[in-house]
Amino acid sequence: MTERSLVLVKPDGFARGLVGEVLRRIEAKGYVLVALGLVTPTRDQLAAHYVEHQGKPFYDSLVEFMSSGPVAAVVIEGDRCIEGFRALAGATDATKALPGTIRGDLGRDWGQGPQENIVHGSDSTESAEREIGIWFPDLKS
Ligand code: IDP
Numbered sequence: 001m002t003e004r005s006l007v008l009v010k011p012d013g014f015a016r017g018l019v020g021e022v023l024r025r026i027e028a029k030g031y032v033l034v035a036l037g038l039v040t041p042t043r044d045q046l047a048a049h050y051v052e053h054q055g056k057p058f059y060d061s062l063v064e065f066m067s068s069g070p071v072a073a074v075v076i077e078g079d080r081c082i083e084g085f086r087a088l089a090g091a092t093d094a095t096k097a098l099p100g101t102i103r104g105d106l107g108r109d110w111g112q113g114p115q116e117n118i119v120h121g122s123d124s125t126e127s128a129e130r131e132i133g134i135w136f137p138d139l140k141s
């Protein structure tokens, strides 16, 4: 049951000084931080990370945005933390995300629709395993 998830505080969240607030919410929920780093992602890294979105209308803009500055990459651990972090994050579109969630409390539309939404969280155990391998290739299970 114990699982891991890959969380990113995206460049908008980093630029707005929200890394600490996101980590605070993860820790307050009870999940454990397993790995943590700051990196400005390469396009290759983002192509691997967002492979499921290649070819979509927002893909090029998304990669541009995600490579525009530092992100905080985090591996969290805990029973059902994949589902649990997605609940903490809220809906993809920050305008629609419920108050109480990271995106609902801290996010808004900045002119690019749902693009700038502060955080990423893995959506399945398969995605989590794949994504953790991209961001933390040396992390031991
Ligand atoms: P998720 O992050 O809630 O899992 P996904 O559908 O996997 O949402 O989309 C990945 C990311 O792509 C989103 O978090 C958001 O930054 C961006 N995105 C999704 N849909 C759109 C869109 O319609 N326009 C612009 N950006 C989008």
Ligand code: MG
Residues within 6 Å of the ligand: 123
């Ligand atoms: Mg997703």
